[in-house]
Amino acid sequence: MIKLTIDGKTVHANPGDHVLDVALENGIDIPHLCHHKDLFPSGSCRMCLVQVEGAPRPQTSCGMTVQDGMVIDTKTGAIEAMRRDIVDLFVSDHPLNCVICDKNGSCDLQDNAYRYNIQETSFDFELSRPKYYDDNPFYVRDYQYCIMCGKCVRVCDEIVGANAIDFSGRGFTSIISTPFEVPLAESDCVFCGNCVQICPTAALLPRSKIGKGREWEMERRQTICGYCGVGCTVEYALKDGKIIYAQGTPDGAVNGEFLCVKGRFGWDFNSSPDRLTEPLIRKDLAYELGLTDEPWEMPKTSALKGKPKLGNFIPVSWEQAIDITATKLAGIVQKHGPDAVVGLTSARCTNEENYLFQKFMRAGVGTNNVDHCARL
């Protein structure tokens, strides 16, 4: 255990820990823009400067390894002035049009401009990267808001391993880009959107969010992703009861803030017009039961061909559907025995549902003919 002092407070750390992480964990706020706890430090934004006692000049704390007995001051007048200058420089080519910006309310640069009371830049304003790419249904890239912190490049390399983007060009005209600026679909991008998640500004935004409401109007609900078995926590932002976008949250038990393309962008099936909304009975059974006067026969064409044919069914009430189902099952059990019934429970239903389903098959119907697609 290493002991050090930050802003007069004694804190403990493990060898190899970085000063910025230790400070944040101990509730000591050091401003930062390019830092993320799951990424290697890059020191590019310079906001996390601190003064170490005995050091000749301020140093960035994100990449500074803790040492026993260190005494650190995070908020000297000189350092705060430097930070203000840094933000001032950032906004010299970042339009402060927060009023119309979809990141308004969750923007790290805006927070820092507020913190240092910067209404507009004291330098000459010049847009360095007036580029806008809307080349895919998942997210848009609006380069005027990019502050070149490189978090997107690092997450793509260090977490996702896709290496789809990197710094390109020089000086003010440098941008984050795919090789030769090819559209994302032609690059190695896997559209996981983790870059969008950790982008501190509006440079990367989920397409589904644009123009759909302000951050503070949205309600947030967390649940577990319904796709693979990793079990990621996903947070949905809703407005007027509709999902606007999905993201990871730092407290996700297995995934932290990171998601894949299906978890982050693949939720819109849920509001598909194809969703089943009422119980249905196939027309031949409906005729047999006297629910319709028209005789009908199941077509021989494969169920795999063409669109799902709702026209083969007629809607019934829940009461009718349950009664017909129970009557039919009971009839078959009485005539052919319980083992004539088989049940497939589901790897996409909850534990409680699976439990109840197999309980029904075993203690209700009276058979062990219950399986699911674990093998498939």
Next chain:
Amino acid sequence: MTNSEQEVRDADCILITGSNTGESHPVLSYEVIRAVKKGASLVVIDPRAISMTRHATLHLRPKPGHDMHIFMAMAHVIIREGWADMDFIEARTEEFETFKQSVMETTPEVAALATGVPADKIEEAARLYALGQRQSGKSIYAEGNGTAEPRGHSTILYAMGITQRSNGTDLVHMLANLSMMAGQIGKPSTGVNPLRGQSNVQGACDLGGLPNVLPGYQKVFDEAKRKAVAEKWGVADLPAKVGLTVVEMGHGMAEGHVRAMYVMGENPLMSDPNTNLVEQEFRLLDFMISQDIFLNETGQLAHVVLPAASSLEKDGTFTNTERRVQMLYPVVPPPGQAKADWEIVAAIAQKFDEKMGRAGHVKWNFASTAEIMAEVAAVTPIYGGISHQRLAGDGLQWPCPTPEHPGTQYLHAGKFSRGLGKFFPIKVTLPYEQPDEEYPLILTTGRVLYHYHTGTMTRRSEGLDWRVPRGYVEVNPVDAAAIDLLDGGTVKIISRRGEVRTQARIGERVPPGVVFLSFHWKEAPANILTQDEKLDPIAKIPEYKANAVRLENPKMKRTKKAKA
């Protein structure tokens, strides 16, 4: 998984086999990438050049169905070079000698001849895995913090590439053998870790969604355990005969003794092997219920279709691949009259008991999923300490037998669940269907990143559908050239069961002699091609990873067959 997902990031060596982790479990692949970026070594054993191979220290590329030789040769090398953890073997395991004899003849050279993988690569894989050797950086286990262990920690990740095989059970035994002989189990960042493909496939298995076990893997033929569950459910006894597995159910329909099927949240018409036969079987049923969020392909054959709420519309719990039970919370309301599956099942069960003239014997009317979980805990020892109340936050990992138990991060610490870890002697079995003159290629199936299972959800997602709107088969340029097939051209894939037509994607991702088709596409259903005759004898899993097929180019005027 014996171990936990976030432990992977601290592993010194990761062995991935039979798992396209980057596409099928992307977020778990992030853990692998994090480990590799810190200097861990990554060994990938897979016929296809999957995305993880870009980060691999070693990629061993056996012919599909021949990897057993490689695992046996690795074991051979580990013994020969003295890399086995003899202390662990003596203290914690049994029957090592029998196993040892079974691999003595599989030298790396023998394996190289059988698989096409160079012997020196097999030796290197054995060394990296057994000793937990890194490429760079410091191990937190072998070098860190003054408690250094003699070797780094190695973990095995596998998925359906191992299990969807006619010798899948043997392969899993073999991976367990490797982990025990190298002492790479029962510690953090080690273990034998199956990656489960669906959000609650672990929970569905845990809670008795299998024909041979009651909740908590209590065997149906274990009288004492069965009677104990029966008593809690308020019945005299429960059926003791092992039921039918999914493929056997279909065969039962063909034979006429299965007359009704209740399907909840599945699309077996697309996911079961030999689709043409499955459809004929389903059409024989007197009565079929499909309870789902969409009218899927299976549902079109059903007599009753019941609208269900999706996982975004209900509460309850999922158990993930690391045995973590986590709470679901409703995000949006269900559409129309759709209801949560548990409400529908309960209503049917209640009415069924009424019709059978025995209403009130068994409890079906639960007020909430929390109340169901309370009953789960009472009959399922591994879930004994789990309640919704305790799950807020990070959830709990089973085994969690009591309300005070903190859950279990990794299994087999200090002692195996069965006492001593048992080595299984191994022999090589090749895939049931071998390529021949008529069907010279091996078809292997799986997922692509942008789609999920039979595509009912992902193909209705605008972005995912935009990215990969239709199916394709991966073909090696050598095999494409043989039938004048161009990239993007239409191709027929034909097996003994049937044929599908799809687009060709030509490239080196598959080796010569192998084609890959995912099973998301109803226009080109991969399972029309797969065989349902020879399943793994114990797990009854179909062999999706190796079926014999041939390709035909419909544009080619005269195919070889026509000439003959």
